Amino acid sequence: MDSRKRGTALAAAGMSGVLLLSACAGENGMMDGLDGGGDLQDVNIALIAWEEAIAVTHMWEVILQEKGYNVEVTDVDVAPAFEGVADGELDLYLDMWLPVTHHEYMEEHRGRIESLGSWYDNATLTLTVPEYMEDVQSIDDLPGYADDLDGTIVGIEPDAGLTQVTRDQAMPGYRLEEDFELRTSSGSTMMTELDEAVTAQEPIVVTLWRPHPAYAQYELRDLEDPQGAMGGSEGLHSIGRAGFEEDYPELTEWIRNWTMNDDELASLQALTVGPGVTDPAEGARQWLAQNPLFLDRTLMEDAEGLEF
Numbered sequence: 001m002d003s004r005k006r007g008t009a010l011a012a013a014g015m016s017g018v019l020l021l022s023a024c025a026g027e028n029g030m031m032d033g034l035d036g037g038g039d040l041q042d043v044n045i046a047l048i049a050w051e052e053a054i055a056v057t058h059m060w061e062v063i064l065q066e067k068g069y070n071v072e073v074t075d076v077d078v079a080p081a082f083e084g085v086a087d088g089e090l091d092l093y094l095d096m097w098l099p100v101t102h103h104e105y106m107e108e109h110r111g112r113i114e115s116l117g118s119w120y121d122n123a124t125l126t127l128t129v130p131e132y133m134e135d136v137q138s139i140d141d142l143p144g145y146a147d148d149l150d151g152t153i154v155g156i157e158p159d160a161g162l163t164q165v166t167r168d169q170a171m172p173g174y175r176l177e178e179d180f181e182l183r184t185s186s187g188s189t190m191m192t193e194l195d196e197a198v199t200a201q202e203p204i205v206v207t208l209w210r211p212h213p214a215y216a217q218y219e220l221r222d223l224e225d226p227q228g229a230m231g232g233s234e235g236l237h238s239i240g241r242a243g244f245e246e247d248y249p250e251l252t253e254w255i256r257n258w259t260m261n262d263d264e265l266a267s268l269q270a271l272t273v274g275p276g277v278t279d280p281a282e283g284a285r286q287w288l289a290q291n292p293l294f295l296d297r298t299l300m301e302d303a304e305g306l307e308f
Contacts, residue, residue, distance in 0.1 A: 039248045044072045046081040046093040050187055052211050052236065052265065053095035055272040056119075058280040060094065062288065063299075064251070066306050078159045079105070086112035088241045091248075096239050097123060100231035101161030114244045118235035119258045120211070120265060124222075125162050125230045127153065127170065128208040130198050131219040138224035139174045142205065146179035154193050154206045158184040162207050165230055173229040182207075194218070211262070213269045250302070257298050264294065 043064060047057045061071045074090060082102075084090035086109035096102045098118075106113075129136050136145055153176070155163050163184055171177050190206055191214065197204035198218050208214060208222070238255050245252045260268070267290075271283035288295060288308040295303040 039069070039250045041068065042070045042072070043248065043251070044074055044089075044091045046076050046084055046090045047073050048076060048078055048081055048095060050095060050209075051213055051269055051273045052120075052123075054280055055265070055269045055284070056094050056260075058272055059268060059284040059288065062281055062284050062308065063295075063306075066308070067302070069251075077157060078102075078161070082106075082109050082113070085109070085239055085241050088243075090241065091244060092116075092238065092240050094119075094238045096237040097161060097234045098237055100165060100234055101125060104161075104164070112242055114240045114242060116238040116240055116244070116252060116255045117258075118237045119255075120236040120260050121233065122210070122262060123234045123236050124210045124232070125165055125234075126208050126210065126222040127166065127205055127225075127230065128220050128222050129203070129205050130201075131221050132201055133203055133221070136205075136223065137221070138226065139170060139176075139229070140226065141223070142174070142176060143179050145203065148203045149180070149205055151180050152205075153180050153182045154190050154204060155182050155184045156187045156190050156207055162209055166207050169231075170225075170229040173227050211265050211269065213266075213274055216266065216270065217275060254299050254302070257300070260294075264291065267291075 045057055045060065047053055057073060061073055064071045074084070076084060076090075081090070081093050082105040085093050096106070098106065127139055127142075133145075136142065142149070153166065153171075155166065157163060163182070167182050171180065171182065190208075194204060194206050194214065195218075196202075205223075208220070210222075214220060238258075240248070240252070268284070268287045271277065271287045272280040274283075277283055285308040288306075292303075295306060299306070
């Protein structure tokens, strides 16, 4: 075969290979990009049923659906969320609190997850009472009201960072262990007990955190923490499984651009986890329709054409 024929044959073979790869990519979706990007199409987002997590997870769910992704949201508890991302079974988690609340989980799985940046920087952990408990201003005041409170601090999930901080730092720091039991349950159970107590104007102390829609529903007081046992302000971060940025370069850029202020997060929560909400995803769509500037600064030119 002369050089010209050999070159033509090689070129034809090369073109056939390109076409074959393109066909395979179209069939399995693993090599197709979205809107010209190079992202995988399927993404599985871990969701712990905390109010801010519900709000932002469903917000990203509907954004990504509009961008052509196949989105699965997996409800998990705290430890399985980090384990799932670290093991690669879950792709993304959007509500990691640092430097205090989720520090232990971050250290346990360091090197097996990818940090995608912070999107909110004013989160706090609190012990909180209704405003009508006028004489209880500080955590220091609680021992004097142990009988009124039935010796109970109403908590959330047993493995939550807030539970660990309350149990391991605040209670021994303020010598609450002699008079109080931290009763763990779930975020929803805690909210039910808070609602019942406020309705009846009965005393109650709960573990709570900001941002939380409870502050819009009830008149509450975060107890002063002179020892700083509950920690200071924290940042809310996103994490991905190992290899996330390589597999989702476009989505990674959007998440790194993502920030929210107090007003934005509060208004999103009102539509996604507020009283009477039955469809958080629909609430997220309403919020996105009302906040096009958020989309513009987060997705930049990729926000063009999105309608909610």
